[in-house]
Structure formats: C-alpha cells, structure tokens
Amino acid sequence: MIDTTAASIDFSIIAPEIALLAAAFIILVSVYNKKMRNLAPVIATAGLLVSLLIAIEQMGNPKTGFFGMVTCDDFTVVFKILFVISSLLILMFGRRYFVSKNIDRPEFYALLCISTMGMMVMASTTDLVVIFLGLEIMSVPLYVMAGMDKRSLESNEAGIKYLIMGAFASGFLLMGIAFIFGSSGTTDLRRIAADFQFIGENYQLYFNAGAVLTLVGFAFKVAAVPFHSWVPDVYQGAPTPVTAFFSVGPKAAGFAALLRIFNFGFEDMEFISDIFWMLAVLTMTVGNILALRQGNIKRMLAYSSIAHAGYILVAFAVGGSAAMSAAVFYLFAYGLFNLGSFAIITQLEIRSGCKSELSELSGLSKAHPYLSAALTVFMLALAGFPPTVGFIGKFYLFTAAIDGGFIWLTIIGVLNSFISVYYYLRVVKVSFLEKFEGTFVPVKYTPAMMAVLLITLAGTLGLGIFPEKLLEISRAAIFAFL
Amino acid sequence: MFEQLFPILLLFVVAAVLAGVLISLSIFIGRRTKLGKKGQPYECGIDPEGTTREPFPVKFYMVAILFILFDIEVIFLYPWAVISKELGMFGFIEMLVFVLILLVGYFYILGRGALKWD
Numbered sequence: 001m002i003d004t005t006a007a008s009i010d011f012s013i014i015a016p017e018i019a020l021l022a023a024a025f026i027i028l029v030s031v032y033n034k035k036m037r038n039l040a041p042v043i044a045t046a047g048l049l050v051s052l053l054i055a056i057e058q059m060g061n062p063k064t065g066f067f068g069m070v071t072c073d074d075f076t077v078v079f080k081i082l083f084v085i086s087s088l089l090i091l092m093f094g095r096r097y098f099v100s101k102n103i104d105r106p107e108f109y110a111l112l113c114i115s116t117m118g119m120m121v122m123a124s125t126t127d128l129v130v131i132f133l134g135l136e137i138m139s140v141p142l143y144v145m146a147g148m149d150k151r152s153l154e155s156n157e158a159g160i161k162y163l164i165m166g167a168f169a170s171g172f173l174l175m176g177i178a179f180i181f182g183s184s185g186t187t188d189l190r191r192i193a194a195d196f197q198f199i200g201e202n203y204q205l206y207f208n209a210g211a212v213l214t215l216v217g218f219a220f221k222v223a224a225v226p227f228h229s230w231v232p233d234v235y236q237g238a239p240t241p242v243t244a245f246f247s248v249g250p251k252a253a254g255f256a257a258l259l260r261i262f263n264f265g266f267e268d269m270e271f272i273s274d275i276f277w278m279l280a281v282l283t284m285t286v287g288n289i290l291a292l293r294q295g296n297i298k299r300m301l302a303y304s305s306i307a308h309a310g311y312i313l314v315a316f317a318v319g320g321s322a323a324m325s326a327a328v329f330y331l332f333a334y335g336l337f338n339l340g341s342f343a344i345i346t347q348l349e350i351r352s353g354c355k356s357e358l359s360e361l362s363g364l365s366k367a368h369p370y371l372s373a374a375l376t377v378f379m380l381a382l383a384g385f386p387p388t389v390g391f392i393g394k395f396y397l398f399t400a401a402i403d404g405g406f407i408w409l410t411i412i413g414v415l416n417s418f419i420s421v422y423y424y425l426r427v428v429k430v431s432f433l434e435k436f437e438g439t440f441v442p443v444k445y446t447p448a449m450m451a452v453l454l455i456t457l458a459g460t461l462g463l464g465i466f467p468e469k470l471l472e473i474s475r476a477a478i479f480a481f482l
Numbered sequence: 483m484f485e486q487l488f489p490i491l492l493l494f495v496v497a498a499v500l501a502g503v504l505i506s507l508s509i510f511i512g513r514r515t516k517l518g519k520k521g522q523p524y525e526c527g528i529d530p531e532g533t534t535r536e537p538f539p540v541k542f543y544m545v546a547i548l549f550i551l552f553d554i555e556v557i558f559l560y561p562w563a564v565i566s567k568e569l570g571m572f573g574f575i576e577m578l579v580f581v582l583i584l585l586v587g588y589f590y591i592l593g594r595g596a597l598k599w600d
Binding site: 009031032 | 587
C-alpha cells in the first residue's frame with residue numbers, strides 16, 4: 001500500500017514532467033536566436049526522450065508526495081509512457097507537414113511538450129483538483145494547436161470551436177468537483193473511497209449529481225455521444241499531425257482520469273454502470289453509423305475515433321480488473337494504428353497538397369504500392385481484423401464483457417464492429433480498385449516518416465501476434481490501484 | 483420561517499410595484515418620438531461620425547491581453563506575502579520558481595516582439 005501520509009516534496013516523482021517543461025521553456029526562450037529556433041524539434045525530442053527514460057525508471061516503484069497530491073504508481077507510469085510515445089511519433093512525422101504548409105513555428109513543439117506534461121499530471125494524481133489542473137494544462141495548448149494554421153479558415157474554426165466546447169466541458173467538470181467536495185468534504189479520491197458508505201447514506205443526492213457532472217465533463221473530452229458534436233469539425237479543420245495528436249493523447253488522458261475516478265474513487269457506485277452502458281451503446285452506434293457517409297478521410301477517422309471511444313466505454317460499464325486492463329490495452333493498440341493511418345494521410349497531404357478527400361485516394365496502389373499496403377494494414381486494424389492488434393484489443397474487451405455478464409452490450413459491440421468494416425474497407429477499395437487519376441507525384445519519405453510508419457506497422461502486426469507483453473503491462477497498470 | 487422572510491417578500495413586492503408603476507406611467511403619459519435626435523446613440527454631445535466597425539491595430543489587443551495575464555498572475559503573490567513568514571525558506575523558493583516561470587513567458591513575448599509598438 002502506498003504511504004498516503006507522505007508530505008515530502010520529492011521532485012523525483014515529477015521528474016518526467018519537469019523534463020518536458022524544461023524542454024518547452026528552452027524552446028520558448030530560444031526565439032531570440034535564429035539557429036536555436038530551428039533546433040526546436042530537436043530540443044522537444046530530447047525532452048520527450050529524457051522524460052520517457054525517467055518514466056520507465058519509475059516503473060514498479062510507487063510513491064506519493066506533495067502532501068498526497070501526486071501519486072506515481074504503475075498505472076501512472078504506463079500512461080506516461082503512452083503519452084510520450086504518441087507525442088514522439090507526432091513530432092517525427094509532423095515537421096515535414098508544417099514546413100510544406102509554411103506553418104512551422106517553434107511554438108508548436110513547446111505546446112506539444114506542455115500538453116503532454118498536462119496529460120501526465122492528469123494521470124499521476126488521485127486528487128480531483130489536480131486532475132482538473134492537469135486537464136487545463138493539457139487542453140489550453142490543444143486549443144492553440146488546433147488553430148495553428150492561421151491562414152486557413154477551417155483551422156481557425158477548429159480552434160474556436162474546440163476552445164468553446166472545451167471551456168464548456170471544464171465548467172461541467174468543475175461543477176461536478178464542487179458538488180463532490182460539498183458532499184464528501186474532500187477532493188482526494190482515496191478518502192472518498194474510504195468514506196464511501198458514509199457519504200452515500202448522508203449526502204447521496206449531491207454526491208450522485210457531482211459524479212454525473214464529472215462524467216459529463218470527461219465525456220466531452222473523450223468524445224462520447226451525445227457530447228461529441230465538436231469532434232468532426234475540429235478533427236477535420238486542425239492540421240493533420242495535430243488531429244493525430246488529439247485522437248490519441250488527450251483521449252487516453254481522459255480515460256485515465258475516468259478510470260481513477262470511477263473505478264477507484266467511486267468503485268461502489270451502482271447506477272454509474274448503467275450510465276456507462278448507455279454511453280457506450282450510443283457512442284459506438286452513432287459514431288459508426290455517421291462514419292458510413294463521410295467522404296473526407298479525416299472526418300471519417302473522427303467518427304471512427306468516437307466509435308472507438310465507445311468500445312473503450314464498454315469496459316467501464318463492465319468494471320473490474322479484467323475489463324480495465326483490456327481498456328488500457330485497447331488505448332495502446334488504438335494509439336498505434338490510429339497514428340499510423342494519420343501518418344499516411346499526412347504523407348499524402350505533403351505529397352499532393354490534397355484535402356484528404358476519399359476520392360483523392362483512387363489508384364493509390366498503382367502510384368504508391370507500399371503506402372497503400374500500409375494503409376490497408378491500418379484500416380484492417382481499425383476494423384478489428386486478425387492478425388492485427390486491433391483484433392486482440394477487441395477480443396479482450398468483449399471477452400471481459402461476456403465474463404462480466406454483459407451479453408447484450410457485447411452483441412451490440414460486435415454488430416458495431418461489423419458496421420465499421422464497411423467504411424474502413426471502402427478506403428482500401430478506393431485505393432486498390434479505382435482508376436488512378438491526375439498526375440503521378442513521387443513520394444519522398446523522410447527518414448523520420450519512414451521510421452514512424454515502420455514502428456506503427458511493426459507494433460500493429462507484432463503486438464497482434466505476440467500481445468502477451470503489452471497485456472502484462474496493462475494488467476500491471478490496473479493492479480497498481482486495485 | 484414566513485415571518486422571518488416576510489420583509490424580503492415585501493421588498494420584492496415593493497420593487498415590482500414601483501417598477502411597474504414607473505414604466506406604465508411613462509408609457510401612458512409620456513410622448514413618443516421615434517425620429518430625429520431620438521434615433522441617435524447619444525441625445526446630447528457631438529454627433530457620431532462614420533461606422534464603429536473599423537479595423538484598429540492588433541497591438542492594443544496584444545498589450546491589453548498581456549497586461550491581464552501578468553496582472554492575474556501577480557495576484558498570486560498576495561496570498562504568499564500574507565503567510566510568507568510561516569512558509570519560510572520553502573515558500574520563498576516555491577515563489578522563486580513561480581516567478582521564474584512567469585519570466586520565461588515574459589522573455590518569450592519580448593523575443594517575439596509582442597511589446598514593440600512600431
């Protein structure tokens with residue numbers, strides 16, 4: 001058990017965060033020097049790598065510090081690793097895109113570091129106030145990043161829309177935290193979990209209201225239906241590497257916070273499972289059905305990301321350690337193949353300056369056989385075909401749901417997977433079966449882009465065949481606080 | 483309960499009646515003109531000229547928003563100042579870190595030329 005009384009100021013607990021913050025500060029101050037300014041991606045990469053190494057070092061050594069406000073257990077570390085890896089991949093394939101669009105500015109790399117730091121803060125605490133703080137540190141850079149392409153109307157729209165919806169969601173979350181504090185007298189989830197019986201008997205109404213409002217706040221962040229309305233526009237309007245960033249890190253951070261709150265703090269709350277049940281069904285179904293009619297790949301991937309959030313919410317409805325480790329596994333898997341498909345779209349946009357319409361993919365297999373082969377693998381993974389990690393992830397999720405007795409939820413989930421096959425395979429069909437139009441532009445792979453594609457491909461296929469290690473890690477994450 | 487809150491209820495009633503009487507008096511007795519001076523934004527003073535929707539330099543906005551940012555962050559110094567003696571060295575170092583973070587932001591906006599007027 002973690003020592004909850006430790007009041008020490010122990011900076012080794014937040015060393016990964018400090019590394020990222022230092023990198024961001026160096027980048028911000030380096031605007032004075034032209035040479036330093038061009039080094040921004042290198043500095044950010046160095047910061048992220050240092051942070052990753054420190055985070056790995058923290059594994060298996062749970063600590064609490066800062067008056068019990070910061071907790072660093074295996075759950076935290078696993079999520080930290082997920083955040084840093086996704087940011088690193090974005091950094092690797094983002095640069096070329098920004099240069100080609102003439103929006104490459106050092107600020108982006110600083111914002112990326114700060115946002116990643118916010119996600120880490122969100123995952124590394126059991127205190128509601130610190131979770132909120134992390135959420136804001138994460139979100140504010142995201143708003144700026146969405147509107148980064150300032151000459152593009154769509155990007156501006158994405159930035160403003162995300163800002164307004166994000167502020168709205170924060171309002172709900174803060175109101176929820178206020179209600180919870182009012183009924184329990186504390187914002188520490190450990191103390192709420194200990195006093196749960198007492199709070200439930202005396203202040204049930206306020207506490208439940210607080211829990212539901214908190215859930216609504218996070219439902220905005222993880223894009224659960226009916227709080228998803230901002231997702232398609234923001235995903236389509238933001239620069240593609242930024243969209244890729246949105247769809248992995250912040251989502252995983254939102255789920256990490258939800259996991260802590262609803263499976264650790266409010267574990268004994270009964271009605272919340274029903275709410276998650278409804279959210280999961282709505283999110284899966286609406287996301288998949290709306291994705292069917294999208295002609296723009298980024299928009300389609302936005303709806304698909306809503307649908308995937310629905311699959312993960314299934315685990316929340318089920319509860320228990322098996323389902324939760326399946327959710328962590330799924331977050332990792334989804335991050336891999338989603339980043340892979342976004343990397344390919346980015347590469348295509350750099351190549352032809354296209355607007356990522358589906359029709360622009362026609363004849364891709366003739367022009368770029370390797371790229372379209374990789375795209376096929378990622379689409380199969382998104383649809384959940386073996387031998388990709390997408391299949392394994394869904395398999396663990398639905399097995400856990402059946403073991404928990406949620407037969408109907410599983411049936412709805414599997415039906416939704418069938419629906420999703422149509423629109424994922426349509427991408428493959430367009431790129432392989434339709435005639436190539438337009439002029440042939442040779443693809444220039446940068447080494448970084450090549451590396452991203454190879455890493456995501458190797459992860460998608462390799463973890464699909466040998467998933468034990470990742471499963472072990474996600475189990476370790478959940479057992480850290482169960 | 484009712485007796486305690488009766489004065490407040492009375493206050494509401496008086497406010498509603500007074501407002502109603504004043505508005506209805508001006509509706510029934512007052513003259514109404516919709517043209518001429520009545521249509522202008524200010525009834526006295528210099529007549530406004532041109533449109534108000536003119537572009538103005540973004541510099542004003544930059545300075546204003548930066549002022550508000552630093553203004554709000556300086557507020558955090560006050561609670562620290564009140565208990566700085568009890569916090570001692572620990573509080574002092576924490577505040578130094580905070581000010582250092584502010585300084586990074588300050589140097590950033592200086593480097594970006596956000597405060598240059600010309």
